[in-house]
Amino acid sequence: MNKPSAIIPASDKHTASLIFFHGLGDVGESWLQAFKFYKIPKDMQHVKFIFPTAPIRKITLNNGYPMTGWFDAFGLNRSAKEDQEGILESSKYFNDLIQDEIDKGIPAERIIIGGFSQGGAAALHAALTTPHVLAGVLALSTWLPLSSIHYLSVLD
Template sequence: MTEPSIIPASEQHTATIIFLHGLDDVGKTWLDEFNMFDIPKRIRHVKFIFPTAPIINISKNHGTPMTSWFDVYGFDESAKEDQEGIEKASQLLNSFVEDEIKNGIPSERIIIGGFSMGGALALHTALVSPHTLGGVLALSAWLPLLTTFPNALVAGDKKVNLPILQCHGNKDLIIQINRARLCEENFKAMGLKEYIFKEYDGMDHTNCGQEMKDIIDFIEQYLPKRD
């Protein structure tokens, strides 16, 4: 597997963000995006890790090999899901979390997140992880294996306080807004107290300046600087 792209903390490292790209992309794309919006300059105590997914054959794209966290059969809620691949990728993401914990960063000071399937994987991982995380950033994403929740929740009482920022454009033609709203309904039904859903008018399957500002606010709120 390719080494992740990393932006080290520029002050004392007291928190970490692990952010996953979408289908057929690489970690450096999002490193560049975070740099473009000056997020590491604004939040200097945080280390940013942008892993790159392995290359696998994608069923939806007629078996074409591309970087992907798991196989994809379709993007609407009725599509078959690669449960084994999602669970394996979730273990991989959890291993990045555990590396940070070994390096002295408490799990509550680690936010995981991602765009599209990367955000989907982050949501799933945060809910089933044995660790209580600092939060989740889910951009243009969905909650995979929806029917396995809430039974799949690990340490359910602590997950109720898991901060989640879910962002979605209402003109997204790949992961349609209705799928994101379905996730919103499910998260609220699970009783998550720190769940925020933000919808961006006119945004398609991409990101925008307002969304990146909302991400900065979320990070500053849930990973505040510590002396």
């Protein structure tokens, strides 16, 4: 599905992980560079930072132009159609990355997932659907995709 993630390894003993999804048209490497530029605080040297890159897909909102995206985008308003299949696929990928960290000995309660824009939307959906209890979710400048599904699940 994706090219290998850009990674900042923990400089101390690895005991926690942050998995961060970029926005539409971006790549994981650019977020790795941003995190390096702003310097990782000394009290976070135990954290491994993982920045996956989305697959290239045709984005309907951009006249079908191929670009990196976690799922297709059809519009910018709340009534726009949503790519449920792509959102679920991205959520599965997030969960696979979470499981990879768990398999390496990092407890789910020590994993944070997050993202910016479309990546934040993918992170929110994954956080609400993962079977794991995570340390948290970080979502910047984003929205909740498939919000009606999440609303209905709260009512159950």
